[in-house]
Amino acid sequence: MGKIKEYESEDLTVVWQPEKCIHSENCFNGLSSVFNPNERPWVNVNGAPDKSIKEVIDKCPSGALSYRMKNMADNQNEIEEEQVVEVIKGGPLMVYGNINVKHHDGSETSKHRVTAFCRCGASSNKPYCDGSHKSIAFDS
Numbered sequence: 284m285g286k287i288k289e290y291e292s293e294d295l296t297v298v299w300q301p302e303k304c305i306h307s308e309n310c311f312n313g314l315s316s317v318f319n320p321n322e323r324p325w326v327n328v329n330g331a332p333d334k335s336i337k338e339v340i341d342k343c344p345s346g347a348l349s350y351r352m353k354n355m356a357d358n359q360n361e362i363e364e365e366q367v368v369e370v371i372k373g374g375p376l377m378v379y380g381n382i383n384v385k386h387h388d389g390s391e392t393s394k395h396r397v398t399a400f401c402r403c404g405a406s407s408n409k410p411y412c413d414g415s416h417k418s419i420a421f422d423s
Contacts, residue, residue, distance in 0.1 A: 292328035295336060296351050299326065303347035305375065305399055305414035310348060313339040344377055345399045345412065373422045375399040375412035384410070 290297040310318035316330035318339070328336065340348045366380035378398045383391050398411070402423070405415035
């Protein structure tokens, strides 16, 4: 597993996994007072109420951003019974909901909330999207 960064406030910890990030900018466009790549650190957990931060993180298409509440005994997200698949024009195949990914070597990985799968073939993190579709001008 790659590098993981955590940003903490009194009640909330924002977790960022840079290697998963596909730079959709949903976080920055959704809440620039918290997520600003031009600032250091780029995540300001005191820039908005926890509820607003969680709403933006829940929309992260790659799952690079997640969170946990410090005052909750059970930090598990609610299990979603339904999965939705969305094809993003010029981008990844998005799967919303909890899924298990079976790899060619027989191993399995559990994914929660949102998973971005590569469609362009250029990802160095297959089967997952790493944002390479932008550099090769993938348009399908």
